[in-house]
Structures are given as structure tokens and as C-alpha cells.
Amino acid sequence: MVGQTGQLQGVDAAGLFPDPGFALYVHWPFCASKCPYCDFNSHVRESVDHESWAEGLLRELDHFADLTPGRRLTSVFFGGGTPSLMRPETVAAILRRADERWGLPAGTEVTLEANPTSVEAAKFRGFRAAGVNRVSLGIQSLNEADLKALGRRHSAEDALGAIALARDLFPRYSFDLIYARPGQTVAAWREELHRALDHAVGHLSLYQLTIEEGTQFHTLHARGDLVLPAEEVQGDLYAMTQEVLNAAGLPAYEVSNHARPGQESRHNLTYWRYGDYVGIGPGAHGRLTLEGEKRATRTHRAPEVWLERTLSTGTGAKPFEPVAAQDRLTEMLMMGLRLSEGVPLARVQAETGKPLADWLAPDALRRLQRIGMLEQVGQGAGTVLRATSDGRERLNAVLAALLG
Template identity: 55%
Template sequence: MEDWAHGGFGLYIHWPFCQAKCPYCDFNSHVVAQIDQKAWQSAYLSEIDRIGAETQGRVLRSVFFGGGTPSLMDPDVVDAVITRIRATWPTANNIEITLEANPTSVEAGRFAGYRDAGVNRVSMGIQALNDPDLKVLGRLHTAGEAMQAFEIARGVFDRVSFDLIYARQGQSVAAWEAELQQALSLAVDHLSLYQLTIEDGTAFGDRYAAGKLRGLPDDDNAADMYAVTQDICAAAGFNGYEVSNHAAAGCESIHNRIYWRYGDYAGIGPGAHGRLTLGGQRHATEAQLSPVGWLAQVRRTGNGDLVRTALTQDDQVSEFLLMGMRLAEGVDLGRYPALLTGEFNNKINGLIELGMVLRDENQLSVTAEGRPVLNAVLRALLDD
């Protein structure tokens, strides 16, 4: 079988619009006064047809509506997109169809519409469980509104995940521990817990560069928060199956594991990335960032991709390790002969001696001690 089949095949659909731009966010999201929903529906359907013609016969395991804030999409648009998807590919019996939502754009009728369209999993961007921190993070909802939205989602969908950010300004380890315990008391089956990172080009990035972003935890405190996160989640039965993601057994995100297991995925929408194996060659695809430009390009050419690049074996090996080593299960080195050479074995053995990785025949994974310094582990593996 082709290598991508080890991870499976998924579809990502990017909705680029938000009600406001969060100061920490470096995603391709935009605030606009009006959205022509039917124009976006038409473009998405056109792209599904194009990619479907190239990938006929593949079993689709997941669909992910990301953004932006996809819960701003009309349910009728989501319904039309899912209907076209099901007419284009055979789908797995347990296909996972996820839609990201913000608490400010949640109401029961809209969620029921998404469910009726075929969405079976929701991922909510809650980010914090107290009002002062939500305000600092630029969120438009209160903690109370987040809880109301979560209750609506839990009443409509069997599978609901939500995101929290930790290592926030002024946050202590004890405060994060208490907040995490509260989150676990609410959680259904999955939590995404991200350490705040300051990205260039964001409002937080600009403030940090100017020395005006104060109160961030130091490296030791941030490391303690990461350790607390792993311990508390594991004790609650939400094991860390990936660096930032925790789930009850059997409830891991199918879509995200396609990325991390280095499967194939098609990306549709402004700025969307994809990895597609066509004719035995894996390609990287990328769409232009501008929503207006992307929409016009699809209308004009029938193709939303800006670039499609054939990946060399070295490219693929690097991506395979960068993605797969994030998983607790690690990677199967047998998928790439370059990872079974004497030179690479020497790198692995050095990391084993340091207690950073484990090897069981061809399965390589990062230890609990290695995960907080995963970037350093990856540099050691990938350094020529």
C-alpha cells in the first residue's frame, strides 16, 4: 500500500472569518462586515469536485471545518458541503466530522442544524474559565457564556472537545491546576490544552517585542504547568496522546491523527495546506491567504491552490518525524528506509542514553522526560 494509507485520508475546510481577531492568534482569520455565504458554498463545492476527481476511490475518514470561526457558517452551507463530500468519496463507517465553534456564535438552533447536516463532533474555543483572563486574551465571551454554550453543545452532540490556553499572563501553577480540575469536571471526552506561545505578526508578538507584554510565567513555571497538565489529565483518564491533546480511551481526534500519522489530507479554503499523494508522489499544497483573492481564483480558474510542490524523500522524512514524534505512540521507522541506517541509529542510541526516547524494534517514541524538550529531540534527530 502507499505510505499515506498508514495515516488515512482526511479533508480540511478553512472558514476564514471571525467576529474579532484575538491578540495571540496567527491563523488566517479576518473580520469583515458582510459574508456572501452562497458564494463561499459554491467555491467549496467546486474545490471538492476538483480534488475528488484526483482522489477517486479513497475512503474519507474525517472532515474538519476549521478557521476562523466555522460556527459563523450558515447550517445550510455546511449541509451542502457535507452532502457533496458524501457524493464524492466513500466514507468510513465511523467518519468524524468536526466543526470548530466559539461560544459567542453558539445557539441551539444553529447547532441542531449542523447536527442534521452531518456534523458529529464540535471543538469549542473556550481558552480560559475566568472573565479577567478571557478579556486579556481578547475573547468576546464571558466564562458564564462559555458554560452556557458548552451545555448547548453537549446537549446536541455526543462528542464535544474544548480548548484552553495556559501559561497566561499572571497565571500561577496553582491557579492553572485549579482551572484544569474544573475543566476535567466538565469535559466529555477530549481536551486540547495549549501553552501560550508568542507569535511574530500578532498583537501579542508586537507587545512582547516592545517589552509591554508583562507577567508571562518564566520557563520553570511554564514547565511545571506542563507537568501538572500531564499528571492531572492522566489521573482523570484523559491521557496525553499528543503533546497538547488529551482524550478518554478511544476518543482521540481521528482528523488530527491523520496529520500526525502522516496520512494524506486535502486542504480547501484561503491559506489551507494539504498533503496529497498522486501517482506515487507526495505533494504539498497551499492556497493563497486572501479570502477575496482565493474566492476570485476559484471562480476564474476552478483551482484554489496557489502552489503544489513535489516533496523529496528528505522532505518527507523530516515531516514524518516532526509530526509523528508529537504522538505518544511515536513513529514506525520502517516506513522510511533512511530511518534504518547506521547513522540514524547512532542518533537514536544517543537519545536513548539520555533518556529522551524509547525504541521497541522499529517503533520510536519520546519518553515523558523527552516530551517537554521535544524540539531539542527533533533537532538531534534531524541535524545533519
């Protein structure tokens, strides 16, 4: 079963690069309220039939386990929505079934997302007893006015109390903050970051606010009632974030994620390294190599539709779709260039059947290297393509230029 602490994943079969791993993602779609910036598959319901939802998740887990015999999990992640609204008994049942069907070696990372408003000592102890050994807290701000503007239901005091509780009960924890908020200055963000670092131990996620279609913020932004900091200020906020976190010993291992060495999110590394993962629950996505072919999986987004189909047929999954070689390349680069470690060129060839240069427009790679956006390090089978710090800051433009 799940051990007390995590262990770093091994290396790939060639012994050159970290093994991407094999992960399980469990989606809990319910929230106490919908945040105005959020475009995740989350829903507010007056009541939830927890027994039926536990049964549905277990049945879909079994469905995917039948397709992937012999695999061993390297991480489990309960996301949402607000998974801390789940019953600890449901989490325990899912982890037991995952151990029975795939195996959860000692030290497997098991993360659960939580909001400070859904945190209480007894429930957190229940999650810890169920096998969760890492929590990720959705703090988003330590500023009271900005918490209200972001639609959060907790106070800064609630947030700090949740962090303290997580520190006491779990071997590892992380929390999220959002920056580039309306009216935010570099000086104010620097002060907030230093305050956050007083409470961060190994990992911190720092996301720049983006306006997503279908959200309340998108409507407000479109009519001019919500104004983000100027692009130049956003750049200064990003640069200062890197400066402060580097000095604190938590460099960015991914565009928005900072960690001390060895404290990276092993589950998210599976995504960024383009490993296989199972996604269960409404709206969950996955990538699985089945019979030598990479396939994209996704489930029905509507919670009630997903639950009805899962209880009647064993899964709410839609038909799997093969991922063409060109699409695999695009996904590998989109995910892998977010990482400071970059993308192994040998893995690109193994995944797509051709060397990277054969996929790119003539001189695209050399041009991006010449202007300092990309670099190749290592040699031979150990060569890695990675974005520079400037390239990661402008990653969308880099990818557009690289992939044409």
C-alpha cells in the same frame, strides 16, 4: 452518509499499525474579531456572501476529488477562522458533495470548530442535522480577567453554556484551554483544570501560550508590556497538567491533546500519522500522494483572491510541490514524535525509501536514547520510535539533535 457515532480507523495494509486515513479539511477564514495571540489565516469582514463562498468551496472540493478518485474519507474537519459563523446549509452541502465524490462511510468523524459567542441552539441543531457529529469549542480560559486579556468576546458563563449545549446535541465534543498565561500560577491553573474536568467528557486540548510573529501579543511582548511566566514555571505548569489529566483518565495522546482511550481526534491523527489529506478554502494546506509521489498543496491565503480564482477556474490552489524524501522524513518525525504512540520505523522506510538510521547523524539516536529523550519499543517490523514524556516536553530540542 455520516453516521451517529464514530468508529476507530483500521490498520495499515501490513496489519501492524493504525491506518493514517484520508481526511478533508475545510477552511472558513472569517472571525467576528481577531484575537491578539492568533496567527491563523483569519479575517474580519463586515459582510460575507455566503452563497458565493458555498459555491467556491464546492468547486474546490470537486477539483481535488477529480485528482483523488477511489479514495474514501475517514474524517472531515471544518476549521478557521470561526466555522460556526458558516450557515448550516453550507456545511450540509459540502458534506453531501464529499459523500458523492469520495464517500463518507457510516461513523465518519465530522468536526466543526466553534466559539461560544457564535453558539446558539438553533444553529447547533442545524450543524447536527447537516452531519456534524463532533464539535471543538474555543473556550481558552474559564477565568474572566484572562478571557479579556486574551481578546475573547465570551464570558466563562457563556463558555459553560456552550459546553452544555454541545454535550446535549453532539455525540462527541472537545474544548480548548490556553495556559502559561501572563501572571498564571501553578495553583490557579490546577484549580482551573479541575473545573474544566467537571465539564470534559472524552477530549480536552491544552495549549501552552506561545508568542507568534505578526500578532498583537508579539508586539506587546517585544516592548515588555506582556510577560510570560518564567521558563521554570512553564515547566511546572506542563508537568502539573500531565499529572492532573492522567489522574482523571485523559492522558496525553499528543503533546497538547488529552483523551480517554477511543476518544482521540481521528482527523488530527491523520496529520500526526502523516496520512494524506485534502485542504480546501483560503490558506489551506494538504499532503497528497499522486502517481506515487507525495506532494504539498496550498491555496491562496487572501480570501478575496481565493474566491475569485476558485469561481473562475475551479480552485484557488497554487502549483503543487513534490516533497523530497528528506523533507518527508522531517515532517514524519516532527508530527509523529508528538504522539505518545510514536513513529513506526517500517512506515519511515516505506515513505522515504531508506531505514531511519541511514538518514541520521552517527550516534544521534543512541545519544538521545541514552539521556532518556527517545526510546524504541517493539521488534522487527513492529518497531516504533517514540519520545518519552521528557522528550515530548523538549521536542524542539530533540528534533534538532536528531535531524542535525
